[in-house]
Amino acid sequence: MYKILVADAISSEGLAPLLGHDTIQVVQKKVSEVDDLATYDALLVRSATKVTDELLSQMTNVKIVARAGVGVDNIDIDAATKRGVIVINAPNGNTISTAEHTFAMMASLVRHIPQANISVKSREWNRSSFVGTELYKKQLGIIGFGRIGSEIAKRAKAFGMGVHVFDPFLTAARAEKLGVNAVELEQLLAVADIITVHTPLTKETKGILNADTLSKTKKGVYLLNCARGGIIDEEALIPFLQSGHVKGVALDVFEVEPPVSQPLLEFEQVIATPHLGASTKEAQLNVAEDVAQEVLNYLNGNPVSSSINLPTLSKDVFEKIHPFSSLTKKMGSLLSQCMKEPVQDITVTYGGTVADLETTYITRGFLSGFLQHRVDRSVNEVNASMITKERGITFGERFSNETEGYSNVIKVEVRGDHSSFTLTGTYVQDYGPRIVNIQSFNIDFYPDGHLLYIRHSDKPGVIGRVGKILGDHDVNIATMQVGRKQKGGEAIMMLSFDKSLDEAIVQRLQAFDDIVSVRKINL
Ligand SMILES: NC(=O)c1ccc[n+]([C@@H]2O[C@H](COP(=O)([O-])OP(=O)(O)OC[C@H]3O[C@@H](n4cnc5c(N)ncnc54)[C@H](O)[C@@H]3O)[C@@H](O)[C@H]2O)c1
Numbered sequence: 021m022y023k024i025l026v027a028d029a030i031s032s033e034g035l036a037p038l039l040g041h042d043t044i045q046v047v048q049k050k051v052s053e054v055d056d057l058a059t060y061d062a063l064l065v066r067s068a069t070k071v072t073d074e075l076l077s078q079m080t081n082v083k084i085v086a087r088a089g090v091g092v093d094n095i096d097i098d099a100a101t102k103r104g105v106i107v108i109n110a111p112n113g114n115t116i117s118t119a120e121h122t123f124a125m126m127a128s129l130v131r132h133i134p135q136a137n138i139s140v141k142s143r144e145w146n147r148s149s150f151v152g153t154e155l156y157k158k159q160l161g162i163i164g165f166g167r168i169g170s171e172i173a174k175r176a177k178a179f180g181m182g183v184h185v186f187d188p189f190l191t192a193a194r195a196e197k198l199g200v201n202a203v204e205l206e207q208l209l210a211v212a213d214i215i216t217v218h219t220p221l222t223k224e225t226k227g228i229l230n231a232d233t234l235s236k237t238k239k240g241v242y243l244l245n246c247a248r249g250g251i252i253d254e255e256a257l258i259p260f261l262q263s264g265h266v267k268g269v270a271l272d273v274f275e276v277e278p279p280v281s282q283p284l285l286e287f288e289q290v291i292a293t294p295h296l297g298a299s300t301k302e303a304q305l306n307v308a309e310d311v312a313q314e315v316l317n318y319l320n321g322n323p324v325s326s327s328i329n330l331p332t333l334s335k336d337v338f339e340k341i342h343p344f345s346s347l348t349k350k351m352g353s354l355l356s357q358c359m360k361e362p363v364q365d366i367t368v369t370y371g372g373t374v375a376d377l378e379t380t381y382i383t384r385g386f387l388s389g390f391l392q393h394r395v396d397r398s399v400n401e402v403n404a405s406m407i408t409k410e411r412g413i414t415f416g417e418r419f420s421n422e423t424e425g426y427s428n429v430i431k432v433e434v435r436g437d438h439s440s441f442t443l444t445g446t447y448v449q450d451y452g453p454r455i456v457n458i459q460s461f462n463i464d465f466y467p468d469g470h471l472l473y474i475r476h477s478d479k480p481g482v483i484g485r486v487g488k489i490l491g492d493h494d495v496n497i498a499t500m501q502v503g504r505k506q507k508g509g510e511a512i513m514m515l516s517f518d519k520s521l522d523e524a525i526v527q528r529l530q531a532f533d534d535i536v537s538v539r540k541i542n543l
């Protein structure tokens with residue numbers, strides 16, 4: 021049974037994909053009203069709930085946090101990642117609503133509609149105070165040209181406006197396709213009659229419109245922020261409003277929400293809404309449906325397409341990758357149990373058909389399998405790279421044309437303080453995962469269950485003695501593979517059993533002269 025906590029006001033209709041399953045219980049309550057936080061598998065929020073490290077530490081069973089919206093600034097992504105909790109959002113569902121809201125704010129701003137509305141309702145008829153400005157032929161500056169920014173550009177062009185955009189990640193081809201003028205920030209500031217911001221709030225975008233950049237704008241400029249509070253520095257705005265340099269400002273978002281003591285709200289020429297960009301029936305239905313479906317996918321072991329802390333994969337791609345990431349997880353676990361010393365570096369080399377896939381995900385599979393024996397917290401594809409780095413282990417990927425006769429091959433080399441260990445695996449269609457080389461010994465076995473890895477001398481009688489000891493302890497050998505490089509040199513054995521071996525048997529085997537080492541492995 022999966023338990024899902026819906027902690028903010030999310031469209032009930034949109035949660036339909038999660039309802040009506042015998043195996044899923046959906047609870048709609050604020051976090052503060054829940055006393056069994058540790059029993060929940062998934063948490064769904066909008067922006068009201070702050071998903072902090074502290075909250076996650078209480079939700080010890082949570083596997084996924086879903087944000088029904090775009091911005092994830094109310095979620096501590098690093099804390100979630102460290103705990104192996106996937107964070108997803110709903111990036112597309114509220115784009116149109118927010119673009120339309122921004123446009124409504126822009127029209128309201130230049131035509132003084134909110135002020136005129138208050139005036140008329142106060143029984144005044146004061147037409148001369150509300151003379152506005154046309155949008156037609158005005159120059160619009162858009163900072164941040166993603167989903168919402170580009171929808172605003174389309175609408176601005178329909179209004180006959182010139183559109184200038186600043187976005188360091190915007191390609192010239194996309195700007196040309198959308199018919200906008202891609203410029204540097206300074207050029208945008210100099211040319212725009214109206215500036216609207218549509219970036220996430222990051223270290224780079226916080227205060228992107230500040231005292232310095234505002235001083236480079238045209239006198240009489242209008243500003244809008246329907247993205248995140250803080251992208252326009254609220255305090256820095258005040259003198260520009262007082263001097264009339266900034267003619268008007270429209271704010272849907274604030275550095276502190278609700279903005280109870282925000283002095284900007286005292287200005288007649290500042291209009292505001294209470295974070296309403298995404299507040300339409302359509303947007304709320306869209307984002308709720310999107311996250312509900314994604315949570316269902318994740319809990320059912322299927323890929324999610326809008327993860328913040330995991331590479332996003334389509335179902336097709338996931339199906340291609342899954343056999344390889346399962347193989348590398350086993351390889352990581354096997355290698356970690358064979359090589360019992362501190363590790364400095366891990367290199368995963370891909371050859372053949374697997375090299376064309378999203379290998380970062382497959383490498384994360386190896387890291388999570390490897391680390392699960394070395395860390396005391398849950399590790400999975402979400403937090404594997406982060407924990408590896410935290411442990412000071414470097415890792416990288418290589419690609420090779422060498423396939424050693426297989427259609428696909430994954431070779432891992434792990435370098436430790438005193439030695440290194442290599443392991444090669446392949447996935448054979450209709451047959452499954454195989455380990456085909458250990459430490460340059462060719463071998464062929466299925467990486468699963470209870471195994472024993474023995475390094476020994478290639479001498480008559482060694483295999484017989486191993487068999488006898490196991491027989492003496494009533495242990496049935498399920499499979500046995502041997503490999504050697506040359507006659508009479510060192511050799512390896514990989515045995516599999518139906519149950520885990522007692523440590524005493526391992527000790528007895530280890531005591532033989534001709535046995536170099538014995539490792540008990542559980543996969
Ligand atoms: N008011 C609301 O209710 C509401 C609703 C939805 C989204 N939002 C906010 O709007 C913002 C944009 O949403 P979106 O869906 O368009 O996101 P998006 O990711 O599609 O677009 C953001 C764009 O900002 C650009 N960008 C990043 N750093 C930049 C920088 N330093 N300078 C200039 N551009 C930069 C990115 O390249 C990207 O193109 C988000 O912060 C989101 O939280 C607010």
Ligand SMILES: O=C(O)CC[C@@H](O)C(=O)O
Nearest residue numbers: 066067089090091298299
């Ligand atoms: O949940 C909301 O209404 C706000 C959503 C919006 O800020 C977002 O980032 O998607």
